[in-house]
Amino acid sequence: MPTSRRSFLAGASLAGGLGALPVSGLGASITAAAAAAPDFGPKAGQALLSRNENPYGPAPSALRAIADTAKMGCYYTERGVERLTAMIAERHGVLPSQVVVGEGSTEILCAIALAWGRKGAILCPDLFWDFTVLYGERQGITALRVPLAADMSVDLGGMAARAGDGVALVQICNPNNPTGILIPSAALRSFAAKVTPQATLLVDEAYNELTDRPEDNSMIDLVRNGADVIVCRTFSKIYGMAGMRVGYAITSEANAQRIRSHLMSFGGNLSGLAAAIASYNDTPFLDQSRAAVLEGRAMILDAVAKAGMTALPSQTNFVFVQVPDANALRDAMAERGIAIRGAYGRWSGYSRVSTGKLEDVARYAAALPEMTKRLWA
Known part of the structure; x- marks a missing residue:
């Protein structure tokens, strides 16, 4: 762990937490490899707060698994997929045949878009993480x-009114990206009861583990109860494995088979799977x-x-801040080496900033008052 990060965390409320992770025991080879990888991660001196990444992962347990299994990279990964599938199924009380593991949840969401989109329309909010719908x-x-x-917030009433004939899939991200707003569990369950007799409900729960009550906010119990629901999760966020591309869906056996028939890869990334298996139940990490993440989010809201x-209320690792001009703020922050998001289409009055490393969040927090005065005073 770099000295600057260690000293910063020593004075933070997270003392004894991340600063105590035993990364020093992983071996000099991992440290040397990380130092020699300039093509990945932030540029030198950059505070990277634009991509909803979790720079405190992968977990030490995941790094050990990567080092231990790298020499097996010449082999395909079906047994690893089977093991991770079984672990996910066991935790959530479903059958392994109800779990689909993919190269990040993006692959799975794209497969769903094709599989259901060829049967009818996809109904979705106007603003959400729509890469896969696009x-x-x-x-x-x-x-x-x-x-x-x-x-x-997502207009559930408006969406329910549109979920009629011709709609095959209703897609929601909860909490939503880029707004960060969580749909209350009761409201989403009521919505599911209205739309699932007519269409499949897809809930992208990429940020679920960061909400106040993850289990209550998840719709996986609807899957267990037989509802026509697909829940997608990812190892990119709380597990800090965005670049390792591991995600999964939990749904009915029939839906799972339909999703698998549209996947674009097979097996998966050996290192990513090994890391996912090793850290899936790593509660301390x-x-x-x-x-x-919560400390960084509080720092942003305070700033x-x-x-x-x-700012909008957030249950994620990012905050949607109301500003006069998101692109102007992005450009001004970039001059200071701080990367945040610009405008999302016509929503130019909102600026999304991710939590990132705490020392980088501190740079954003220190710059924000000055930037706003300079741009809009």
């Missing part, structure tokens, strides 16, 4: 978009990872308030 549209599927409510600005 992929489907490029392949000829139809997407029906419903505007957000006035408070920037997950607790420390979550604590770092926003001190700058006289407002």
Whole structure:
């Protein structure tokens, strides 16, 4: 662990947490490999707060597994997929045949877009992480978009009203990206009861582990109860494995088979699977990872308030800040070596900033008041 990071965390409320992770026992080879990999991660001196990554992962347990299994990279990975599938099924009380593991949840979401989009339209909010829907549209599927409510939350009533004939899939990201807003569990369950008799409900729960009550906020119990629901999860966020591309879906056996028939790869990334298997039940790391995210989020919200600005309520590892011009703020921050997101299409009045390393969040927090005065005073 770099000295600067260690000293920073020593004074933070996370003391004894991330600073105590035993990464020093992983061997000099891992440290040397990381130092010699300039093509990955932030540029030198950059505070990378634009991509919702968790730089406190992968877990030490995952790094050990990567080092131990790298020499097996010449082999395909079906047994590793089977093991991770069984672990996920056991935790969530479903059959292994109800779990689909893919190269990140993106592959699975794209497969769903194709499989269901060829049967009918995909109904979705106007603003959400729509990369996979856009992929489907490029392949000829139809997407029906419903505007957000006035408070920037997903308009469940408006979506339910559109979920009629011709809609094969209803897709939601909960909590939503880029807004960070969580749909209350009761409201989403009521919505599911209304739409699933007519269409499959897909809930992307990429940020579920970062919500206040992850189990209550998940719709996996609806799958166990036989509802026509697909839940997608990822190792990219709380596990800190965005670059290792491991994700999964939990749904009915029939839906799972349908998804598998549209996957674009087989087996998977050996290192990613080994890391996922090793860290899936690594509770100490997950607790420390979550604590770092929550601390970073609090730092951002405090900085926003001190700058006289407002932000949407977030249950994720990013915050959607209301600003006069998101692109102007992005460019001004870039001059300081701080990377944040610019405008999302016509939503130019909101700026998304991710939690990132705490020392990088501190750089954003220090710069924000000055930037807002310079740009809009």
